Amino acid sequence: MKQDQGTLIEEAVGTTEAKSVQGVEMKPEHAAQISAVIDAVNAKKIENVYFVACGGSMASLSFGEYFLSKEIETPSFVYTSNEFIHRAPKSLGENSLVILRSHSGTTPETVEAASFAKAKGAVTVAISMEAESPLAQAAEHLVHYNYKDGSDAIDGEAGIFYTLIFELLNALSPNEKYKRVVNQLPNLGNLIEKNQQQFAEAANEFGKKNKREKIIYTMASGAYIHHAYSFTSCLLMEMLWIHSNAIHSGEFFHGPFEITDYDVPFLVVKGEGSSRPLDQRAIDFVEKFSDKVEVVDIATLNYDGIDEDLKEYFGPAITGFVLRLYADGLAEHTGHPLSVRRYMWKMDY
């Protein structure tokens, strides 16, 4: 585990592998931050990994837990920040790696969770857009990302996070696959752009068809349940004031499916990867009994430049940018901008 003291980004610099993506390279300061985390991981015997954040940031971190649980034996857990502090998991300690995330770096619960984990002796890593934020101060390590999509996506939230996760996987259990993921991640900007173009019309049409709906369920499984959670909590409920619930496709038949009716809308993310059959079963059911089913099929995504066996790692990194368009479609046709709030930014709570 300790034999590889460098990181994959460092290795790739100056090689033809890195050149395969034309001129797109992670900024050196970002690469250095990730390397520092990997050095800290290599310097310790990491026994477990905690992903700690709130809301959409927690959902984003959850992809880390998804891949770790599938790929390696080191146990990993996801907690919403306050639950983490109040439950105080017994196995949190000096051999824990705690990865926290807050876009602004100001989420009080997450800042407190960082201090709590640091006091327990854990390696703490803050992921944030704000390098000078309270979260960045509270954690030992900072992994900063730019708030921008597009050509520099490797320095944006997905590029930085996925690089960190696959560097971490490689540090904990070296595998050439993880190296290829890191080498192909600079394709992300191009892929996000192409896929947003590909889904733009369908997303707009979804907004038009559903503009009078008061409730829209989301459904997914595997890694994509976390996209459903974000879409439900942050886009539908928070930004659009539409009632929702993110239902796991495997759980659907054990309670929630009785709510299905001809006029109940579902947005289903049909995943690429091992749990795709679960989604298909749920889709077959809702398409039979509801007239309002929208399927976002991850297998139809454009994966240009990505090796066939790595697609399952890239799907979750791209999907959030595609789903955002479906919220934009609703915003456009309801005349309710995604920036409107009634409580947030307006009062203390």
Place this chain on the structure above:
Amino acid sequence: MKQDQGTLIEEAVGTTEAKSVQGVEMKPEHAAQISAVIDAVNAKKIENVYFVACGGSMASLSFGEYFLSKEIETPSFVYTSNEFIHRAPKSLGENSLVILRSHSGTTPETVEAASFAKAKGAVTVAISMEAESPLAQAAEHLVHYNYKDGSDAIDGEAGIFYTLIFELLNALSPNEKYKRVVNQLPNLGNLIEKNQQQFAEAANEFGKKNKREKIIYTMASGAYIHHAYSFTSCLLMEMLWIHSNAIHSGEFFHGPFEITDYDVPFLVVKGEGSSRPLDQRAIDFVEKFSDKVEVVDIATLNYDGIDEDLKEYFGPAITGFVLRLYADGLAEHTGHPLSVRRYMWKMDY
């Protein structure tokens, strides 16, 4: 860990400790089944515990993960059965304990999950009401419970499960507290009855006030989020066809709270235990902005015969029986019996 080869139930038989609950003792065949599981755990070095089931059964098992994560260092995880099979967690293996649950023992995904885990060499335990069910056949061990509440609750689903969990905690990390929990669990029947009496009127009133609601949100944290999940999935959505979403009190302020309005109903379980302040914060908010808030305060439960420091273990064991009354109240006043289904039992899906 291995010094105590017996179980706490065995130790207590014939002592004054066991006599404190008048004449209520677990049936010998149930005690023997739990002892066999503990023997199997003691015979191996258990490195992780998986709780695997669907819907309400998964929610019930989740209390196991809650207490294990708080109390001991052995990592534990909850999976819905299909996700478990398709994700195939890397750390599942010969040193895993996999606890599965299905009321009827026929849930196909859970039966398949048992076979999957057994093939990986894990110790498999089926919890079921049906001793001859496919799940009981597929798993190595069976822990059977009676489908009855009331005076023999120690042999019912909560009594059997909590005895198993606290025997397991004691096997993995011996502690006199766990011994007292097992000794006081025979009080459960009495406590369920008293608490159902105490909450009957409030529950009926809740049904009356909310009988015309099309959507009711539930909210909780800590162990109680699993009660909220069951209430949302199995009682509101499945049995009453009322739209819902179980929101974690700590997540509420990170998206979902923007849905709050004067006419949006919330049922909040205000937990007893470490995450109670999270619930209080969410209650303060919804009570300010919604006219339709129902709080079920776990601290007001009757805990007769339970040591003060053990209340946090007993609250989750009692709460499900109390919340059931709130669904009964809705059933009574909507004229929609909890037994009605439109898809389940009527077709293949």
